[in-house]
Amino acid sequence: MDEIVREALVKWPNVPHCTGWLLLDRRGNWRMRDEAAQARGAAGEPIRHVALLGFINRNYECDARGQSFFQNGPQRVYVELGYTPWVVRLAVSAEGPLVLSDQAGNAFEPAAAWLDDEGSVLFSDAATPARIAVLHDHDLDLFSAHATLSEDGSGGAFAWRADAMLSLQPVQRGEVAGRFGFVASPAALAAQGARGSD
Template identity: 70%
Template structure:
Protein backbone atom coordinates (compact mmCIF):
# COMPACT_ATOMS: atom_id res chain seq x y z
CA UNK A 1 0.00 0.00 0.00
CA UNK A 2 1.28 3.48 -0.86
CA UNK A 3 2.49 5.68 2.04
CA UNK A 4 0.12 8.45 0.98
CA UNK A 5 -2.78 6.00 1.37
CA UNK A 6 -1.62 4.97 4.86
CA UNK A 7 -1.37 8.64 5.84
CA UNK A 8 -4.87 9.38 4.53
CA UNK A 9 -6.26 6.40 6.46
CA UNK A 10 -4.64 7.65 9.67
CA UNK A 11 -5.96 11.17 9.12
CA UNK A 12 -9.51 10.14 8.11
CA UNK A 13 -10.15 6.65 9.54
CA UNK A 14 -13.95 6.58 9.25
CA UNK A 15 -14.64 7.37 5.59
CA UNK A 16 -17.52 5.14 4.39
CA UNK A 17 -16.73 2.48 1.79
CA UNK A 18 -18.39 2.45 -1.59
CA UNK A 19 -19.41 -0.36 -3.92
CA UNK A 20 -20.31 -0.77 -7.56
CA UNK A 21 -18.03 1.94 -8.95
CA UNK A 22 -15.00 -0.14 -9.90
CA UNK A 23 -14.84 -3.43 -11.81
CA UNK A 24 -12.07 -5.82 -12.78
CA UNK A 25 -13.34 -7.46 -15.95
CA UNK A 26 -12.70 -10.96 -17.28
CA UNK A 27 -9.72 -9.69 -19.29
CA UNK A 28 -7.98 -7.85 -16.44
CA UNK A 29 -9.18 -4.36 -17.36
CA UNK A 30 -10.11 -1.94 -14.62
CA UNK A 31 -13.43 -0.25 -15.42
CA UNK A 32 -15.14 2.78 -13.92
CA UNK A 33 -18.87 2.21 -13.47
CA UNK A 34 -20.95 5.36 -13.13
CA UNK A 35 -24.57 5.27 -11.94
CA UNK A 36 -25.89 4.58 -15.46
CA UNK A 37 -23.51 1.63 -15.93
CA UNK A 38 -24.45 0.23 -12.54
CA UNK A 39 -28.19 0.58 -13.26
CA UNK A 40 -27.90 -1.12 -16.66
CA UNK A 41 -25.49 -3.83 -15.51
CA UNK A 42 -22.86 -2.54 -17.96
CA UNK A 43 -19.19 -3.19 -17.18
CA UNK A 44 -18.47 0.53 -17.51
CA UNK A 45 -15.67 2.45 -19.19
CA UNK A 46 -12.12 1.07 -19.23
CA UNK A 47 -9.58 3.08 -17.27
CA UNK A 48 -6.65 3.95 -19.55
CA UNK A 49 -4.63 6.42 -17.46
CA UNK A 50 -1.34 4.62 -16.68
CA UNK A 51 -0.65 6.43 -13.40
CA UNK A 52 -4.16 5.71 -12.13
CA UNK A 53 -3.87 2.03 -13.15
CA UNK A 54 -0.58 1.78 -11.25
CA UNK A 55 -2.16 3.39 -8.18
CA UNK A 56 -5.10 0.96 -8.28
CA UNK A 57 -2.82 -2.06 -8.70
CA UNK A 58 -0.53 -1.04 -5.82
CA UNK A 59 -3.48 -0.51 -3.48
CA UNK A 60 -5.56 -3.57 -4.41
CA UNK A 61 -6.19 -6.06 -1.61
CA UNK A 62 -8.81 -8.25 0.04
CA UNK A 63 -10.45 -7.96 3.43
CA UNK A 64 -10.96 -10.81 5.89
CA UNK A 65 -14.26 -11.77 4.19
CA UNK A 66 -12.70 -12.21 0.73
CA UNK A 67 -14.03 -8.93 -0.65
CA UNK A 68 -11.51 -7.30 -2.96
CA UNK A 69 -11.06 -3.56 -2.81
CA UNK A 70 -8.97 -0.62 -3.97
CA UNK A 71 -7.89 1.59 -1.08
CA UNK A 72 -8.35 5.06 -2.58
CA UNK A 73 -6.79 7.22 0.09
CA UNK A 74 -9.09 7.00 3.12
CA UNK A 75 -11.94 5.42 1.13
CA UNK A 76 -12.23 1.71 0.46
CA UNK A 77 -13.70 1.07 -2.98
CA UNK A 78 -14.99 -2.49 -3.23
CA UNK A 79 -14.41 -4.13 -6.61
CA UNK A 80 -16.93 -5.99 -8.74
CA UNK A 81 -15.14 -9.00 -10.21
CA UNK A 82 -15.88 -10.13 -13.77
CA UNK A 83 -14.70 -13.60 -12.73
CA UNK A 84 -11.70 -13.94 -10.41
CA UNK A 85 -9.67 -11.42 -8.36
CA UNK A 86 -6.71 -11.98 -10.66
CA UNK A 87 -6.37 -12.24 -14.43
CA UNK A 88 -3.15 -13.64 -15.84
CA UNK A 89 -1.39 -13.40 -19.16
CA UNK A 90 0.67 -16.35 -20.38
CA UNK A 91 3.75 -15.70 -22.49
CA UNK A 92 6.57 -17.75 -23.90
CA UNK A 93 10.03 -16.37 -24.65
CA UNK A 94 12.39 -17.25 -27.50
CA UNK A 95 13.80 -20.16 -25.46
CA UNK A 96 10.35 -21.66 -24.90
CA UNK A 97 10.16 -20.61 -21.23
CA UNK A 98 6.65 -19.86 -20.01
CA UNK A 99 5.75 -16.97 -17.72
CA UNK A 100 2.51 -15.88 -16.08
CA UNK A 101 1.91 -12.29 -14.96
CA UNK A 102 -1.19 -10.92 -13.24
CA UNK A 103 -3.02 -7.74 -14.25
CA UNK A 104 -0.82 -5.75 -11.88
CA UNK A 105 2.35 -7.02 -13.57
CA UNK A 106 3.32 -9.39 -10.75
CA UNK A 107 4.75 -12.84 -11.38
CA UNK A 108 2.20 -15.61 -10.87
CA UNK A 109 3.68 -19.07 -10.14
CA UNK A 110 1.07 -21.76 -10.88
CA UNK A 111 0.58 -24.67 -8.49
CA UNK A 112 -2.70 -25.99 -9.96
CA UNK A 113 -4.62 -25.67 -13.22
CA UNK A 114 -8.38 -25.83 -13.78
CA UNK A 115 -10.85 -25.74 -16.64
CA UNK A 116 -14.44 -24.58 -16.27
CA UNK A 117 -17.50 -25.70 -18.24
CA UNK A 118 -17.06 -22.80 -20.68
CA UNK A 119 -13.47 -23.75 -21.49
CA UNK A 120 -11.99 -21.03 -19.28
CA UNK A 121 -8.58 -21.86 -17.84
CA UNK A 122 -7.74 -20.93 -14.27
CA UNK A 123 -4.56 -21.16 -12.25
CA UNK A 124 -4.04 -21.25 -8.50
CA UNK A 125 -0.72 -20.32 -6.97
CA UNK A 126 0.96 -21.74 -3.88
CA UNK A 127 0.29 -18.80 -1.55
CA UNK A 128 -1.87 -19.26 1.54
CA UNK A 129 -4.69 -18.79 0.87
CA UNK A 130 -4.19 -19.62 -2.79
CA UNK A 131 -4.73 -16.84 -5.28
CA UNK A 132 -6.94 -17.89 -8.17
CA UNK A 133 -6.60 -16.29 -11.59
CA UNK A 134 -8.38 -16.75 -14.87
CA UNK A 135 -6.22 -16.93 -17.99
CA UNK A 136 -6.83 -14.12 -20.48
CA UNK A 137 -8.62 -15.69 -23.44
CA UNK A 138 -6.07 -14.27 -25.90
CA UNK A 139 -3.53 -16.69 -24.42
CA UNK A 140 -5.49 -19.92 -24.92
CA UNK A 141 -3.35 -20.91 -27.92
CA UNK A 142 -0.15 -20.71 -25.87
CA UNK A 143 -1.85 -22.76 -23.17
CA UNK A 144 -2.95 -25.36 -25.76
CA UNK A 145 0.59 -25.57 -27.14
CA UNK A 146 1.78 -26.72 -23.70
CA UNK A 147 -1.16 -28.89 -22.72
CA UNK A 148 -2.35 -32.37 -23.50
CA UNK A 149 -6.13 -32.42 -23.42
CA UNK A 150 -8.52 -35.36 -23.30
CA UNK A 151 -11.19 -35.63 -25.99
CA UNK A 152 -13.69 -33.82 -23.77
CA UNK A 153 -11.20 -30.92 -23.23
CA UNK A 154 -12.13 -31.06 -19.54
CA UNK A 155 -9.12 -33.05 -18.36
CA UNK A 156 -5.51 -33.57 -19.26
CA UNK A 157 -2.34 -31.85 -18.14
CA UNK A 158 -0.46 -28.60 -18.55
CA UNK A 159 3.33 -28.62 -18.79
CA UNK A 160 4.77 -25.66 -16.92
CA UNK A 161 8.26 -25.35 -18.34
CA UNK A 162 10.36 -28.42 -17.62
CA UNK A 163 9.85 -28.42 -13.89
CA UNK A 164 6.15 -29.11 -13.38
CA UNK A 165 3.22 -30.96 -14.90
CA UNK A 166 -0.14 -29.75 -13.62
CA UNK A 167 -3.15 -32.07 -13.95
CA UNK A 168 -6.05 -30.16 -15.46
CA UNK A 169 -8.89 -30.25 -12.90
CA UNK A 170 -12.50 -29.42 -13.60
CA UNK A 171 -14.31 -26.67 -11.72
CA UNK A 172 -17.77 -25.19 -12.19
CA UNK A 173 -17.72 -21.47 -12.76
CA UNK A 174 -20.38 -20.84 -10.10
CA UNK A 175 -18.24 -22.75 -7.54
CA UNK A 176 -14.98 -20.84 -8.08
CA UNK A 177 -15.71 -17.98 -5.65
CA UNK A 178 -16.75 -20.27 -2.83
CA UNK A 179 -13.92 -22.74 -3.41
CA UNK A 180 -11.27 -20.01 -3.43
CA UNK A 181 -12.84 -17.74 -0.80
CA UNK A 182 -13.65 -14.52 -2.58
CA UNK A 183 -16.78 -12.41 -3.07
CA UNK A 184 -17.41 -11.51 -6.74
CA UNK A 185 -19.91 -8.75 -5.93
CA UNK A 186 -19.28 -7.25 -2.50
CA UNK A 187 -22.15 -4.74 -2.72
CA UNK A 188 -24.50 -7.07 -0.90
CA UNK A 189 -22.07 -7.60 2.01
CA UNK A 190 -20.82 -4.08 2.75
Protein backbone atom coordinates (compact mmCIF):
# COMPACT_ATOMS: atom_id res chain seq x y z
CA MET A 1 0.00 0.00 0.00
CA ASP A 2 1.29 3.47 -0.87
CA GLU A 3 2.48 5.59 2.07
CA ILE A 4 0.22 8.46 0.99
CA VAL A 5 -2.74 6.07 1.31
CA ARG A 6 -1.66 5.01 4.82
CA GLU A 7 -1.42 8.66 5.83
CA ALA A 8 -4.90 9.41 4.41
CA LEU A 9 -6.36 6.49 6.39
CA VAL A 10 -4.93 7.90 9.62
CA LYS A 11 -6.09 11.43 8.81
CA TRP A 12 -9.63 10.45 7.69
CA PRO A 13 -10.42 7.05 9.26
CA ASN A 14 -14.22 7.13 8.87
CA VAL A 15 -14.78 7.71 5.15
CA PRO A 16 -17.69 5.50 3.96
CA HIS A 17 -16.89 2.56 1.72
CA CYS A 18 -17.94 2.50 -1.94
CA THR A 19 -19.36 -0.47 -3.88
CA GLY A 20 -20.30 -1.13 -7.49
CA TRP A 21 -18.07 1.47 -9.16
CA LEU A 22 -14.98 -0.59 -9.97
CA LEU A 23 -14.79 -3.94 -11.73
CA LEU A 24 -11.94 -6.32 -12.52
CA ASP A 25 -13.04 -8.12 -15.66
CA ARG A 26 -12.31 -11.68 -16.78
CA ARG A 27 -9.27 -10.46 -18.74
CA GLY A 28 -7.66 -8.46 -15.93
CA ASN A 29 -8.88 -5.04 -17.09
CA TRP A 30 -9.96 -2.48 -14.51
CA ARG A 31 -13.29 -0.88 -15.45
CA MET A 32 -15.14 2.16 -14.09
CA ARG A 33 -18.87 1.60 -13.71
CA ASP A 34 -20.96 4.75 -13.52
CA GLU A 35 -24.56 4.63 -12.31
CA ALA A 36 -25.88 3.91 -15.82
CA ALA A 37 -23.48 0.96 -16.27
CA GLN A 38 -24.42 -0.39 -12.84
CA ALA A 39 -28.14 -0.07 -13.61
CA ARG A 40 -27.68 -2.01 -16.88
CA GLY A 41 -25.39 -4.60 -15.28
CA ALA A 42 -22.70 -3.54 -17.78
CA ALA A 43 -18.97 -4.02 -17.24
CA GLY A 44 -18.23 -0.30 -17.61
CA GLU A 45 -15.46 1.60 -19.37
CA PRO A 46 -11.88 0.29 -19.30
CA ILE A 47 -9.43 2.44 -17.36
CA ARG A 48 -6.52 3.35 -19.64
CA HIS A 49 -4.65 5.97 -17.59
CA VAL A 50 -1.29 4.33 -16.81
CA ALA A 51 -0.65 6.17 -13.52
CA LEU A 52 -4.16 5.39 -12.25
CA LEU A 53 -3.79 1.72 -13.16
CA GLY A 54 -0.51 1.59 -11.25
CA PHE A 55 -2.12 3.26 -8.23
CA ILE A 56 -5.01 0.77 -8.24
CA ASN A 57 -2.69 -2.22 -8.59
CA ARG A 58 -0.42 -1.08 -5.74
CA ASN A 59 -3.36 -0.52 -3.41
CA TYR A 60 -5.43 -3.61 -4.26
CA GLU A 61 -6.10 -5.98 -1.36
CA CYS A 62 -8.64 -8.37 0.13
CA ASP A 63 -10.44 -8.00 3.45
CA ALA A 64 -11.16 -10.68 6.06
CA ARG A 65 -14.58 -11.41 4.47
CA GLY A 66 -13.00 -12.22 1.08
CA GLN A 67 -14.01 -8.94 -0.56
CA SER A 68 -11.44 -7.40 -2.91
CA PHE A 69 -10.95 -3.67 -2.67
CA PHE A 70 -8.86 -0.75 -3.88
CA GLN A 71 -7.84 1.61 -1.09
CA ASN A 72 -8.34 4.99 -2.75
CA GLY A 73 -6.79 7.27 -0.16
CA PRO A 74 -9.12 7.15 2.84
CA GLN A 75 -11.95 5.47 0.90
CA ARG A 76 -12.18 1.72 0.41
CA VAL A 77 -13.59 0.97 -3.05
CA TYR A 78 -14.88 -2.60 -3.16
CA VAL A 79 -14.28 -4.37 -6.48
CA GLU A 80 -16.80 -6.35 -8.50
CA LEU A 81 -15.13 -9.41 -10.03
CA GLY A 82 -15.66 -10.74 -13.54
CA TYR A 83 -14.53 -14.09 -12.14
CA THR A 84 -11.63 -14.34 -9.69
CA PRO A 85 -9.73 -11.69 -7.67
CA TRP A 86 -6.66 -12.24 -9.84
CA VAL A 87 -6.15 -12.77 -13.57
CA VAL A 88 -2.89 -14.23 -14.83
CA ARG A 89 -1.06 -14.23 -18.13
CA LEU A 90 1.09 -17.15 -19.25
CA ALA A 91 4.23 -16.53 -21.33
CA VAL A 92 7.54 -18.09 -22.23
CA SER A 93 10.38 -16.20 -20.55
CA ALA A 94 13.52 -15.08 -22.38
CA GLU A 95 15.37 -17.87 -20.56
CA GLY A 96 12.90 -20.48 -21.82
CA PRO A 97 10.65 -21.61 -18.94
CA LEU A 98 7.04 -20.60 -18.57
CA VAL A 99 6.13 -17.64 -16.38
CA LEU A 100 2.84 -16.45 -14.94
CA SER A 101 2.16 -12.84 -14.01
CA ASP A 102 -0.93 -11.27 -12.45
CA GLN A 103 -2.89 -8.28 -13.79
CA ALA A 104 -0.47 -5.92 -12.01
CA GLY A 105 2.52 -7.53 -13.75
CA ASN A 106 3.79 -9.29 -10.61
CA ALA A 107 5.12 -12.84 -10.70
CA PHE A 108 2.58 -15.52 -9.80
CA GLU A 109 4.06 -18.86 -8.75
CA PRO A 110 1.37 -21.56 -9.06
CA ALA A 111 1.02 -24.25 -6.43
CA ALA A 112 -2.14 -25.92 -7.81
CA ALA A 113 -4.31 -25.82 -10.92
CA TRP A 114 -7.94 -26.46 -11.85
CA LEU A 115 -10.15 -26.75 -14.93
CA ASP A 116 -13.69 -25.47 -14.52
CA ASP A 117 -16.76 -26.83 -16.26
CA GLU A 118 -16.77 -23.87 -18.69
CA GLY A 119 -13.22 -24.45 -19.96
CA SER A 120 -11.38 -21.89 -17.82
CA VAL A 121 -8.05 -22.65 -16.18
CA LEU A 122 -7.43 -21.51 -12.61
CA PHE A 123 -4.27 -21.37 -10.54
CA SER A 124 -3.64 -20.83 -6.86
CA ASP A 125 -0.35 -19.81 -5.34
CA ALA A 126 1.31 -20.83 -2.07
CA ALA A 127 0.63 -17.52 -0.29
CA THR A 128 -1.36 -17.48 2.95
CA PRO A 129 -4.17 -17.09 2.22
CA ALA A 130 -3.73 -18.46 -1.27
CA ARG A 131 -4.56 -16.20 -4.20
CA ILE A 132 -6.82 -17.75 -6.84
CA ALA A 133 -6.47 -16.56 -10.43
CA VAL A 134 -8.08 -17.33 -13.75
CA LEU A 135 -5.87 -17.68 -16.81
CA HIS A 136 -6.48 -15.02 -19.47
CA ASP A 137 -8.29 -16.70 -22.36
CA HIS A 138 -5.71 -15.45 -24.90
CA ASP A 139 -3.18 -17.77 -23.25
CA LEU A 140 -5.17 -21.00 -23.54
CA ASP A 141 -3.25 -22.15 -26.64
CA LEU A 142 0.10 -21.83 -24.84
CA PHE A 143 -1.37 -23.58 -21.82
CA SER A 144 -2.68 -26.40 -24.04
CA ALA A 145 0.77 -26.89 -25.56
CA HIS A 146 2.08 -27.73 -22.08
CA ALA A 147 -0.90 -29.68 -20.77
CA THR A 148 -2.32 -33.14 -21.18
CA LEU A 149 -6.05 -33.58 -20.58
CA SER A 150 -8.07 -36.61 -19.64
CA GLU A 151 -10.43 -37.94 -22.31
CA ASP A 152 -13.44 -36.24 -20.75
CA GLY A 153 -11.53 -32.96 -20.35
CA SER A 154 -12.19 -32.74 -16.61
CA GLY A 155 -8.60 -33.18 -15.45
CA GLY A 156 -5.06 -33.84 -16.51
CA ALA A 157 -1.64 -32.32 -15.87
CA PHE A 158 0.17 -29.08 -16.67
CA ALA A 159 3.95 -29.11 -17.24
CA TRP A 160 4.77 -25.93 -15.33
CA ARG A 161 8.49 -26.71 -15.12
CA ALA A 162 10.57 -29.62 -16.41
CA ASP A 163 10.60 -30.97 -12.86
CA ALA A 164 7.19 -29.68 -11.75
CA MET A 165 3.91 -31.08 -13.04
CA LEU A 166 0.71 -29.59 -11.66
CA SER A 167 -2.29 -31.88 -11.49
CA LEU A 168 -5.36 -30.33 -13.17
CA GLN A 169 -8.29 -30.83 -10.83
CA PRO A 170 -11.93 -30.37 -11.88
CA VAL A 171 -14.04 -27.60 -10.31
CA GLN A 172 -17.50 -26.19 -11.01
CA ARG A 173 -17.44 -22.50 -11.84
CA GLY A 174 -20.40 -21.84 -9.58
CA GLU A 175 -18.44 -23.26 -6.62
CA VAL A 176 -15.19 -21.33 -7.15
CA ALA A 177 -15.96 -18.27 -5.00
CA GLY A 178 -17.16 -20.36 -2.05
CA ARG A 179 -14.37 -22.88 -2.33
CA PHE A 180 -11.63 -20.26 -2.45
CA GLY A 181 -13.24 -17.83 -0.01
CA PHE A 182 -13.83 -14.69 -2.07
CA VAL A 183 -16.85 -12.50 -2.73
CA ALA A 184 -17.48 -11.88 -6.43
CA SER A 185 -19.93 -9.01 -5.82
CA PRO A 186 -19.40 -6.89 -2.70
CA ALA A 187 -22.20 -4.61 -3.98
CA ALA A 188 -24.69 -7.52 -3.94
CA LEU A 189 -23.47 -8.50 -0.46
CA ALA A 190 -23.91 -4.91 0.76
CA ALA A 191 -27.42 -4.81 -0.74
CA GLN A 192 -28.34 -8.05 1.03
CA GLY A 193 -27.05 -6.61 4.29
CA ALA A 194 -29.10 -3.47 3.80
CA ARG A 195 -32.26 -5.52 3.11
CA GLY A 196 -31.57 -7.67 6.15
CA SER A 197 -31.40 -4.60 8.41
CA ASP A 198 -34.80 -3.28 7.25
